Amino acid sequence: xxxxxxxxxxxxxxxxxxxxxxxxxxxxxxxxxxxxxxxxxxxxxxxxxxxxxxxxxxxxxxxxxxxxxxxxxxxxxxxxxxxxxxxxxxxxxxxxxxxxxxxxxxxxxxxxxxxxxxxxxxxxxxxxxxxxxxxxxxxxxxxxxxxxxxxxxxxxxxxxxxxxxxxxxxxxxxxxxxxxxxxxxxxxxxxxxxxxxxxxxxx
Amino acid sequence: xxxxxxxxxxxxxxxxxxxxxxxxxxxxxxxxxxxxxxxxxxxxxxxxxxxxxxxxxxxxxxxxxxxxxxxxxxxxxxxxxxxxxxxxxxxxxxxxxxxxxxxxxxxxxxxxxxxxxxxxxxxxxxxxxxxxxxxxxxxxxxxxxxxxxxxxxxxxxxxxxxxxxxxxxxxxxxxxxxxxxxxxxxxxxxxxxxxxxxxxxxxxxxxxxxxxxxxxxxxxxxxxxxxxxxxxxxxxxxxxxxxxxxxxxxx
Numbered sequence: 001x002x003x004x005x006x007x008x009x010x011x012x013x014x015x016x017x018x019x020x021x022x023x024x025x026x027x028x029x030x031x032x033x034x035x036x037x038x039x040x041x042x043x044x045x046x047x048x049x050x051x052x053x054x055x056x057x058x059x060x061x062x063x064x065x066x067x068x069x070x071x072x073x074x075x076x077x078x079x080x081x082x083x084x085x086x087x088x089x090x091x092x093x094x095x096x097x098x099x100x101x102x103x104x105x106x107x108x109x110x111x112x113x114x115x116x117x118x119x120x121x122x123x124x125x126x127x128x129x130x131x132x133x134x135x136x137x138x139x140x141x142x143x144x145x146x147x148x149x150x151x152x153x154x155x156x157x158x159x160x161x162x163x164x165x166x167x168x169x170x171x172x173x174x175x176x177x178x179x180x181x182x183x184x185x186x187x188x189x190x191x192x193x194x195x196x197x198x199x200x201x202x203x
Numbered sequence: 204x205x206x207x208x209x210x211x212x213x214x215x216x217x218x219x220x221x222x223x224x225x226x227x228x229x230x231x232x233x234x235x236x237x238x239x240x241x242x243x244x245x246x247x248x249x250x251x252x253x254x255x256x257x258x259x260x261x262x263x264x265x266x267x268x269x270x271x272x273x274x275x276x277x278x279x280x281x282x283x284x285x286x287x288x289x290x291x292x293x294x295x296x297x298x299x300x301x302x303x304x305x306x307x308x309x310x311x312x313x314x315x316x317x318x319x320x321x322x323x324x325x326x327x328x329x330x331x332x333x334x335x336x337x338x339x340x341x342x343x344x345x346x347x348x349x350x351x352x353x354x355x356x357x358x359x360x361x362x363x364x365x366x367x368x369x370x371x372x373x374x375x376x377x378x379x380x381x382x383x384x385x386x387x388x389x390x391x392x393x394x395x396x397x398x399x400x401x402x403x404x405x406x407x408x409x410x411x412x413x414x415x416x417x418x419x420x421x422x423x424x425x426x427x428x429x430x431x432x433x434x435x436x437x438x439x440x441x442x443x444x445x446x447x448x449x450x451x452x453x454x
Contacts, residue, residue: 010323013273013299047324113205114400114423116326116369120206120248120453142206142453144279146301146326148369164204187279187301189246 273299
């Protein structure tokens, strides 16, 4: 069973549907006990970093997620759900992140490139990482992005893929059983569904 | 690098597609879900649904429809038309829309934009602008293009971006329905005036129109309706043509 965490940060409808179409048995929940009992965890999310952390803490989910990850339970963070893995964000005034990965979340700098970074962009796969999430995905595959902030991991080795948008930023992170995507696999047609399928089957 | 987007647009009334889609192979060309699936299969980069239903009760059915669409396609889509307040935006996002577009109500109450952005983030709030040429530039119209506002479209675009809108859906009222191509002057002016993505809308009739839109303006996406609905070109054909002409496109 996959626990899809619904903590009030945006719609989880598409993520649920994508997991189900790939054969996942999904429990939409904000109950820490459900998350504890699940085989895998998915943390989606759009919105503000502070609000999201406040909800995770208030609902007793932050600690459960940290413990699950410590026990090598497969975890997939999507968009804001991925950014929350880091220690802090430029967007956040009050809250620190989960701190599961070392690093910070920064705002895409203003320049010739439009912000939000919105639309289909390519991922450059870090072959050394050999990330199971990217099994069967070709280098340069297009996925759908919709964000103004991006993660800056302090450990180079957690970078599983990068993407260009004025800057070269980390679009997929991977460390042991922890996976995170800055883009939306649930909105990325065939490539996205393959990534979700990989999370269910090989991660 | 970020690819340029091709976006089919569907007008919805009472849960049905207005002006039926004519391309073959659909069981029910009036069902927005069927049509969305067809465009999804053609690898449309996004879809846009504009609801033109007037009455409040019937608008409630829109959320049900958005949920059905979100259950059937794995392509991002925007929903707009008659969005009045924060609750409307929340309901549509919760139903599964990636983005919600606001038009008339944002002109009347610009704070709606900043409130929505604060609550849901820039990335899901689209400012839709209907603009018409006037002696001094372009004027913003509201209420489905019926009411002139005296507001300059470039100024409004800049203000909207400043309030946090994450994208501008820019429709040229002069070119809409003409099939003479996009309003390149308007699109270029707006897409240079703001640092957020701009979707050009109104006038697509030929393959070259899409090329000109991307080659001659800084638009990030091109929206079109009838050229796709009547099967003149598939989304795939437009995208292949653009790729051959050197435009960065996802195939």
